[in-house]
Amino acid sequence: MRLTYAAMKNATIGFIGGGNMARSLIGGLCQSDLPPASLHVSEPDETRRQALQDDFGISVHADNQALVDACEVVVLAVKPQQLKAVITALQSRADDGKLYLTIAAGIRTDSLQQWLGGERSIVRAMPNTPALVQSGATGLYANRHVTETQKGLAESILRAVGLTVWVTEEAQMDAVTALSGSGPAYFFMVMEMMEQAAVKLGLPTETARLLTLQTAFGAARLALEIEEDPAQLRRNVTSPGGTTEQAIQALADHDIQQMFEQALQAAHDRARELADELGQ
Ligand SMILES: NC(=O)C1=CN([C@@H]2O[C@H](COP(=O)(O)OP(=O)(O)OC[C@H]3O[C@@H](n4cnc5c(N)ncnc54)[C@H](OP(=O)(O)O)[C@@H]3O)[C@@H](O)[C@H]2O)C=CC1
Numbered sequence: 001m002r003l004t005y006a007a008m009k010n011a012t013i014g015f016i017g018g019g020n021m022a023r024s025l026i027g028g029l030c031q032s033d034l035p036p037a038s039l040h041v042s043e044p045d046e047t048r049r050q051a052l053q054d055d056f057g058i059s060v061h062a063d064n065q066a067l068v069d070a071c072e073v074v075v076l077a078v079k080p081q082q083l084k085a086v087i088t089a090l091q092s093r094a095d096d097g098k099l100y101l102t103i104a105a106g107i108r109t110d111s112l113q114q115w116l117g118g119e120r121s122i123v124r125a126m127p128n129t130p131a132l133v134q135s136g137a138t139g140l141y142a143n144r145h146v147t148e149t150q151k152g153l154a155e156s157i158l159r160a161v162g163l164t165v166w167v168t169e170e171a172q173m174d175a176v177t178a179l180s181g182s183g184p185a186y187f188f189m190v191m192e193m194m195e196q197a198a199v200k201l202g203l204p205t206e207t208a209r210l211l212t213l214q215t216a217f218g219a220a221r222l223a224l225e226i227e228e229d230p231a232q233l234r235r236n237v238t239s240p241g242g243t244t245e246q247a248i249q250a251l252a253d254h255d256i257q258q259m260f261e262q263a264l265q266a267a268h269d270r271a272r273e274l275a276d277e278l279g280q
């Protein structure tokens, strides 16, 4: 995909909804060399709106329509349950050339197009909160009305805050949601549990946390930078007859693989349910 980074720098990008994920994306984008003047957000909660303006120096709106009128890329960052009401309240012409970038879990581009009316350029994206520190991972899917230039623009925006991957079938976005959209929560939970277990073994909380976080960071960095796959990297830690072997056996005894399969399946199925419940 040819990157249109210059196009991104000249585009006005507006977020409808200034909650957790929008804040992560906005924070990450502000650390790239995107001028804050090109970023807008509309958010009903005044305190949250003010905080976004104070923290990032971006333009804030109480009114979604004012934001849509001002921006060529509209990022739909409200909860899936809020999306239909937000979109159907907007006035926009089908030929206005705007790119709609939805980050809502589950909700399909066909539903959005129906609510917006007419043929619309819609990119469905599933980012994650590490975007705030420019270490995000985003899956992307474009509907058939999205031009190559708009695809480049969407990719540039998400690429500025981390890694991007296009999927070819929209259904795959529910798997991306279960894996990398929700994924940071699984790793944070493992960190919480490892820290608590280490405290029970006698380490001070602060020491346990530091060692946990650096170990998570080091493991991820090693897996990203070394050719060996995660299974081999795990074997490299596991000395025969040693300590890791016992820990891995204890995890296998509780069928941790099946637990992860069930967890990702549950997240995937919830994305489908959200689409079926809310997509009409
Ligand atoms: N959190 C995450 O890690 C990820 C979230 N997503 C997706 O991002 C979207 C947002 O999630 P998240 O940030 O967690 O949720 P939040 O609830 O934190 O953010 C949504 C924001 O939109 C505001 N809002 C509500 N109604 C309107 C309206 N009419 N106009 C403008 N803004 C409105 C909400 O206000 P109020 O709270 O008052 O309702 C809230 O501030 C969801 O669709 C989710 O699926 C995708 C990837 C990862």
Ligand SMILES: O=C(O)[C@@H]1CCC=N1
Pocket (backbone or CB within 6 Å): 105, 177, 181, 182
């Ligand atoms: O939990 C959720 O529904 C959202 C989507 C992916 C991460 N958070």
